[in-house]
Amino acid sequence: MRVVVTGAAGFIGSHVVDALCSAGHEVLAVDAPGRSLAPEVAWRTWAAVAARPGVTVLEADLAVADLAPLTRADTVAHLAGRPSVRGSWGAGRAAAERDNVLATHRLLAECARRPARRRPKVVVASSSSVYGSAGDRPNREGDPLHPASPYAVSKVEVERLAVDAARNGLRTVLLRYFSVYGPRQRPDMAFHRFTEAALDGRPLPVFGDGRRSRSFTHVADVVTATLRAVAEELPSGIAVNVGHPEPVGVHEAIGLLAGVLGVRPEIRREAPVAGDAARTWADPARAHRLLGWTPAVDLAEGLADQIAWHRALRRPETSRPETSRPDAREREVRVG
């Protein structure tokens, strides 16, 4: 299968590229690392992706580039975008609109221009944040949407575009990811910040009172669901929750993290983030029914995996994982 992965220099996208390559698929990896929330990290990951045998890379800003080369595929896994609820306030709002809404609109329109039989299926990354805060039961895909930040609003708009495209004959699938964690997690995300702080001997920076809870979902499980959505025939325009069914409180998660690290955590409270859901809670029944997907990694095991990655980053360069090596920005970029 020929698969295009956008956001390939990102946290989730780079893992999806790895898994597709390992499964023997032909991959065109697309990104504009300069558009990342953490460009220096994205450039390093991009270099590692480009060095992977079997991967062709295309540096392209989806908001402005010619996207025709992205449409010559069986499936496009569209993971590029501007994540983060916190980062979407103020100046971040325009970036969320540009890199989420405009980029998705351009990509879907370009795919729809292909002759009907050659149109790729497009698997689009959405987010649990479209639901707002969960109530006293897990969120199902048919629940009303209550976006509470510019980021969440942009993802609702992304979903609307994908559903419209499906009505007009493009096959689309929306994956609503829930708080993804694991190796290569973005530096702005909670477990990354907590782990780095603990390893430095600093207090852990916690936004608000720490009473929030999340359906934390390990990236390996997210990759499994994404690859199945890439390969399976699914009802077009459908949304699918990709989230662990058991939410865990932030304090409980910190306890697990501290246990793995062998530290007594000191906490530094920071102002709560506007639009941050008090609770996210996934009902993954649809993912189970359509994709045969059930998350396999529990939080204690998944945190140990992420912490091992942070520790490896601190080892001398030669023994570090690939994605932390100095970037090879000058590396030849092959255009597919």
Ligand SMILES: NC(=O)c1ccc[n+]([C@@H]2O[C@H](COP(=O)([O-])OP(=O)(O)OC[C@H]3O[C@@H](n4cnc5c(N)ncnc54)[C@H](O)[C@@H]3O)[C@@H](O)[C@H]2O)c1
């Ligand atoms: N990480 C999570 O917990 C989570 C949860 C829900 C949804 N999501 C969604 O999943 C997707 C991937 O998230 P992530 O955590 O890997 O984020 P990430 O920031 O690590 O990856 C996103 C990538 O998109 C690229 N990008 C941004 N704008 C671009 C543009 N205009 N053209 C080309 N590339 C562009 C960035 O350079 C970056 O490498 C995003 O759409 C995000 O909103 C993530």
